[in-house]
Amino acid sequence: MSIDLSQFHQVFFEESFEGLQLMESSLLDLDCDNVDSETINAIFRAAHSIKGSSSTFGFTAVAEFTHVLETLLDQVREGSRQLTAEIVDLLLQSVDCLRNLLTGLQAGQTPDATHSRELIAAFNRILAVKPVAQGAGTQSATQAGKIDQPAKMEAGEAQGVTRWQIRFVPDSNILRTGNEPLRMFRELAELGELQCVASVDRLPDLNQLNPEECHLGWDISLTTAAPRSKIEEIFEWVADESDISIEAVDAIVPLATPQPDAEPAQRVSPSATLPEPMPDKVAPVSVGKEKEKESAKAESTSIRVSIEKIDSLVNLVGELVITQSMLGQLGTEFDMSKLTRLQEGLAQLEHNTRELQENVMRIRMLPISFTFSRFPRMVRDLSRQLGKKIELKLSGEQTELDKTVLEKIGDPLVHLVRNALDHGLETPEQRRAAGKSETGTITLHAYHQGGNIMIEIRDDGRGLNRQKIRAKAISNNLIGENDPLSDEQIQDLIFRPGFSTAEKVTDVSGRGVGMDVVRRNINELNGSIEVRSEEGIGSTFTIRLPLTLAILDGQLIQVGDQVYIVPLVSIVESLQPKLALVNRVAGGCDVFRLRNEYIPIIHLAEIFGIRPRNDNLEKSLLVVVETGTAKVALVVDDLLGQQQVVIKSMETNYRKVEGVSGATILGDGTVSLILDITDLVQMAGVHQQHKNGLRLVSSRAAQG
Amino acid sequence: MAETSRFALEKNSDISKVEQLHERLESLLEAACAVEIDASAVERIDTSTLQVLTVFIRTMAKHHLDARIVQPSQGFVDAARLMGLQQSLHLNS
Numbered sequence: 001m002s003i004d005l006s007q008f009h010q011v012f013f014e015e016s017f018e019g020l021q022l023m024e025s026s027l028l029d030l031d032c033d034n035v036d037s038e039t040i041n042a043i044f045r046a047a048h049s050i051k052g053s054s055s056t057f058g059f060t061a062v063a064e065f066t067h068v069l070e071t072l073l074d075q076v077r078e079g080s081r082q083l084t085a086e087i088v089d090l091l092l093q094s095v096d097c098l099r100n101l102l103t104g105l106q107a108g109q110t111p112d113a114t115h116s117r118e119l120i121a122a123f124n125r126i127l128a129v130k131p132v133a134q135g136a137g138t139q140s141a142t143q144a145g146k147i148d149q150p151a152k153m154e155a156g157e158a159q160g161v162t163r164w165q166i167r168f169v170p171d172s173n174i175l176r177t178g179n180e181p182l183r184m185f186r187e188l189a190e191l192g193e194l195q196c197v198a199s200v201d202r203l204p205d206l207n208q209l210n211p212e213e214c215h216l217g218w219d220i221s222l223t224t225a226a227p228r229s230k231i232e233e234i235f236e237w238v239a240d241e242s243d244i245s246i247e248a249v250d251a252i253v254p255l256a257t258p259q260p261d262a263e264p265a266q267r268v269s270p271s272a273t274l275p276e277p278m279p280d281k282v283a284p285v286s287v288g289k290e291k292e293k294e295s296a297k298a299e300s301t302s303i304r305v306s307i308e309k310i311d312s313l314v315n316l317v318g319e320l321v322i323t324q325s326m327l328g329q330l331g332t333e334f335d336m337s338k339l340t341r342l343q344e345g346l347a348q349l350e351h352n353t354r355e356l357q358e359n360v361m362r363i364r365m366l367p368i369s370f371t372f373s374r375f376p377r378m379v380r381d382l383s384r385q386l387g388k389k390i391e392l393k394l395s396g397e398q399t400e401l402d403k404t405v406l407e408k409i410g411d412p413l414v415h416l417v418r419n420a421l422d423h424g425l426e427t428p429e430q431r432r433a434a435g436k437s438e439t440g441t442i443t444l445h446a447y448h449q450g451g452n453i454m455i456e457i458r459d460d461g462r463g464l465n466r467q468k469i470r471a472k473a474i475s476n477n478l479i480g481e482n483d484p485l486s487d488e489q490i491q492d493l494i495f496r497p498g499f500s501t502a503e504k505v506t507d508v509s510g511r512g513v514g515m516d517v518v519r520r521n522i523n524e525l526n527g528s529i530e531v532r533s534e535e536g537i538g539s540t541f542t543i544r545l546p547l548t549l550a551i552l553d554g555q556l557i558q559v560g561d562q563v564y565i566v567p568l569v570s571i572v573e574s575l576q577p578k579l580a581l582v583n584r585v586a587g588g589c590d591v592f593r594l595r596n597e598y599i600p601i602i603h604l605a606e607i608f609g610i611r612p613r614n615d616n617l618e619k620s621l622l623v624v625v626e627t628g629t630a631k632v633a634l635v636v637d638d639l640l641g642q643q644q645v646v647i648k649s650m651e652t653n654y655r656k657v658e659g660v661s662g663a664t665i666l667g668d669g670t671v672s673l674i675l676d677i678t679d680l681v682q683m684a685g686v687h688q689q690h691k692n693g694l695r696l697v698s699s700r701a702a703q704g
Numbered sequence: 705m706a707e708t709s710r711f712a713l714e715k716n717s718d719i720s721k722v723e724q725l726h727e728r729l730e731s732l733l734e735a736a737c738a739v740e741i742d743a744s745a746v747e748r749i750d751t752s753t754l755q756v757l758t759v760f761i762r763t764m765a766k767h768h769l770d771a772r773i774v775q776p777s778q779g780f781v782d783a784a785r786l787m788g789l790q791q792s793l794h795l796n797s
Binding site: 175180181182185186189194195196197198200203204205206207209211212214215216218219220 | 719722723725726729730733750751752754755756758759760762763766783785786787788789792
């Protein structure tokens with residue numbers, strides 16, 4: 001029976017991408033003048049792990065590439081090679097290259113190795129320059145006749161080398177678990193001179209052999225400057241299941257002395273060995289790439305959950321079962337004397353259910369650092385490309401939000417940060433001329449506010465040029481020449497389709513398609529975006545997002561015989577209106593004066609074509625809701641209760657309905673529609689058309 | 705002189721194909737004739753394949769039958785040496 005390794009591909013890709021992420025962030029943290037050994041070790045480990053796993057799965061392009069990468073990293077971590085900015089750049093490019101290779105493989109494509117070959121050549125050019133052991137002084141023993149000796153051996157010259165005798169008898173299942181002895185021996189050969197003798201005593205006859213089991217054992221002699229820990233590291237994955245002994249035989253053997261028992265034929269150069277002998281497709285032919293694609297698809301929708309979260313769920317389910325069994329027992333022998341116990345049981349059930357629900361929701365929550373982590377690299381690269389000095393500040397990275405929201409907010413955030421880098425921040429010369437420090441700052445800040453997560457993208461650049469925006473809007477016929485617009489309204493124009501004030505289209509940002517897409521994407525997540533900007537001081541884009549798309553806290557409202565749900569986060573206040581405070585403005589829209597503000601009134605009954613219980617506005621209630629920067633008042637017959645509702649998609653189950661973002665099933669089994677406030681405002685036609693009129697009425701009223 | 709069967713190992717000879725190879729070798733053993741295994745095309749090979757070849761050669765020897773690896777590629781030879789199997793596979797001869 002063949003082993004279907006493709007079943008592990010998903011985990012491999014997940015872990016590899018995580019490893020690359022770690023490599024990237026660690027590389028960005030590296031200081032070439034003062035290399036932190038922990039950081040360089042972390043980078044090495046990530047590369048080593050990707051190499052090993054990709055090799056196991058037969059992804060040779062990745063394995064070969066990481067091998068070269070690892071060689072260089074190893075020299076750096078051993079201190080035999082000085083880390084330079086050039087090496088860091090190359091390593092960062094390698095991360096990108098590996099990411100592309102892995103993405104291609106994940107999609108079931110044959111990866112294009114052009115870039116990796118170029119990078120390997122660049123690494124080899126660096127590796128061709130003999131590393132200088134730090135602190136090794138004048139000790140540079142010649143390596144005549146030792147061309148196969150890896151460069152890392154040189155680092156150990158000062159300490160001499162040791163001959164190790166290793167006995168390795170693996171478990172018979174070792175091959176099935178993807179641990180390939182040949183790979184381990186090749187890694188051992190990289191450490192120094194290797195001689196291997198296979199013990200064939202346990203081999204059965206051909207008809208008794210299970211060819212996927214390993215019946216071989218080995219006596220290995222390794223002469224190396226590497227410490228025992230390095231040898232142990234190679235066997236670490238198989239140590240538990242194998243019989244391994246590692247003993248130092250001859251210590252401090254001068255490296256230049258040829259080993260008498262090392263026959264030339266038995267010296268094996270790691271570079272001369274074959275690439276890792278695992279196939280591209282280990283799975284049976286019938287599974288093939290189809291399955292690979294399937295698993296790639298599955299990967300994009302998978303989530304890694306901590307054991308703690310799972311344990312907590314298991315615990316809660318246990319409690320739920322206890323409550324259910326208690327209630328079940330009560331039901332079989334119920335009489336009125338047990339009413340109190342029944343009520344207690346039901347309260348307990350409610351408590352358990354809510355806790356369970358909260359915990360299940362927590363599973364989908366991930367820290368926003370998953371999205372933020374891409375920015376240090378992006379800012380570093382773009383600042384070089386644009387010739388700007390930029391400092392990136394991140395805060396609130398541990399703020400958690402729903403995985404779906406997290407995935408979908410990535411692109412809009414990238415666009416905003418690119419915009420800030422390209423258009424917002426000035427060049428060092430411009431900043432100096434403006435009396436600012438040469439280094440511009442971009443701050444990404446995430447935090448919770450109410451039931452929302454807020455993400456701020458703040459820069460201390462030139463700010464939005466309102467005159468320019470206005471002129472552009474007029475030339476694009478977005479507004480009339482004499483339209484009175486507030487500063488906020490002018491700034492809001494940047495979110496209109498096709499709007500861009502960039503003088504030239506760059507590949508960093510600015511094709512005039514962007515900010516409208518950013519707003520649309522955020523709106524699709526039930527979120528909003530607004531901008532505050534001051535010329536010469538900087539701009540702040542604030543994104544407001546719901547924590548989750550699956551459940552919302554809702555206010556149940558009654559309109560006629562229908563019950564609707566208003567997202568609680570949208571509600572500012574609810575009140576009973578006085579007719580004296582209601583005015584009709586040009587265009588036929590009613591507005592309500594709330595303190596010093598005039599708020600358009602939306603009659604839900606009219607919009608949905610239902611008959612309200614109260615025709616008299618004074619007997620109705622107004623629910624003031626906020627969408628973005630606009631407030632509107634919804635006329636409702638009654639406020640019922642508040643409850644968490646599970647959102648069911650209208651599009652999936654029926655079709656898109658205007659003014660409605662979804663539906664839910666209430667406790668009595670009836671279906672209730674969840675109102676989409678932004679949509680409602682647009683339906684009611686009060687958003688833009690009457691804004692100016694309102695402002696005029698408002699100012700007149702204020703004067704009166 | 706007895707008849708000699710000859711067959712070639714695949715370019716990628718690894719655990720995914722080892723069962724197939726094992727069956728093939730079993731049938732060759734049953735045929736009870738000398739066998740030449742052409743390893744010239746081998747680019748990738750692993751422990752499982754080297755092991756089954758070793759077992760085959762040993763079992764054939766027990767039956768006084770000759771089995772040889774012929775024209776092994778450099779990759780094959782290097783892998784066998786690295787695993788210390790060059791003698792068992794008669795690669796030194």
